[in-house]
Amino acid sequence: GESVGxxxxxxxxxxxxxxxxxCAYSNSASDYFIWYKQESGKGPQFIIDxxxxxxxxxxxxxxxxxxxxxxxxxxxxxATQPGDSAVYFCAENIAGANxxxxxxxxxxxxxxx
Amino acid sequence: GAGVSQSPSNKVTEKGKDVELRCxxxxxxxxxxxxRQSLGQGLEFLIYFQGNSAPDKSGLPSDRFxxxxxxxxxxxLTIQRTQQEDSAVYLCASRSxxxxxxxxxxxxLLVL
Numbered sequence: 661g662e663s664v665g666x667x668x669x670x671x672x673x674x675x676x677x678x679x680x681x682x683c684a685y686s687n688s689a690s691d692y693f694i695w696y697k698q699e700s701g702k703g704p705q706f707i708i709d710x711x712x713x714x715x716x717x718x719x720x721x722x723x724x725x726x727x728x729x730x731x732x733x734x735x736x737x738x739a740t741q742p743g744d745s746a747v748y749f750c751a752e753n754i755a756g757a758n759x760x761x762x763x764x765x766x767x768x769x770x771x772x773x
Numbered sequence: 774g775a776g777v778s779q780s781p782s783n784k785v786t787e788k789g790k791d792v793e794l795r796c797x798x799x800x801x802x803x804x805x806x807x808x809r810q811s812l813g814q815g816l817e818f819l820i821y822f823q824g825n826s827a828p829d830k831s832g833l834p835s836d837r838f839x840x841x842x843x844x845x846x847x848x849x850l851t852i853q854r855t856q857q858e859d860s861a862v863y864l865c866a867s868r869s870x871x872x873x874x875x876x877x878x879x880x881x882l883l884v885l
Contacts, residue, residue, distance in 0.1 A: 694873050703777075703864050703876035704816070749815060760806070760829070761874060763815035 670768045679737040681767055683750035686731060692753040694761065695724060695735045699746045707735070707748075737769075745771045775799070777877035779865050785883045786855055794850045794880045798867030805842055806874060807850050809834075810862045819863075822848060855884045 673679045691712040696704035708719045710726050717724050723736040747768050751761040778797045786792050798805050807819040818832040822842040842848040860883050866874035
């Protein structure tokens with residue numbers, strides 16, 4: 661069936677380095693994508709979103725890239741900080757699906773001091 | 774402004790008991806969602822409310838699960854005759870028209 665998946669379960673980066681978290685999606689009808697950050701004991705926190713008519717969107721220290729040709733989504737975090745340590749989820753919305761989001765299992769980002 | 778709030782934050786119950794979880798969405802958000810998150814897993818969609826439309830209940834795992842929403846405000850998720858496999862974090866999210874979903878802190882349910 662259709663699914664959203666993450667390539668790596670964990671990612672360890674050095675403080676100050678850039679982080680890249682990747683996500684593959686398989687539903688070509690998906691038209692909206694969101695990255696969430698979830699810290700331990702908290703609900704998912706919205707980071708950045710992108711619509712399918714765009715291929716890049718930038719926020720504060722974060723950039724989301726969308727490659728519809730290969731159905732790939734990535735989150736880039738510049739100058740990673742200890743506070744960035746969390747589980748990151750990509751989510752996709754399938755057009756016409758009542759904005760129900762399909763989530764991947766998540767990837768843990770660990771920042772080394 | 775205030776975000777999505779949920780109560781209780783933690784709930785421990787005995788197998789077979791009923792539980793009721795509450796969600797207060799962001800004011801003005803017309804859409805409300807319930808999800809379930811098991812330990813170390815992604816989010817599983819349960820139910821979706823949009824205005825006065827009939828709710829999308831396609832994600833409810835069994836008829837022991839039900840949810841209600843009063844207008845565009847509070848929602849309650851009820852689990853009857855709880856089972857140990859119901860133990861999870863129950864997350865509520867609300868969304869404004871065309872926007873992203875914003876999540877509450879969740880209710881951690883433990884069924885003994």
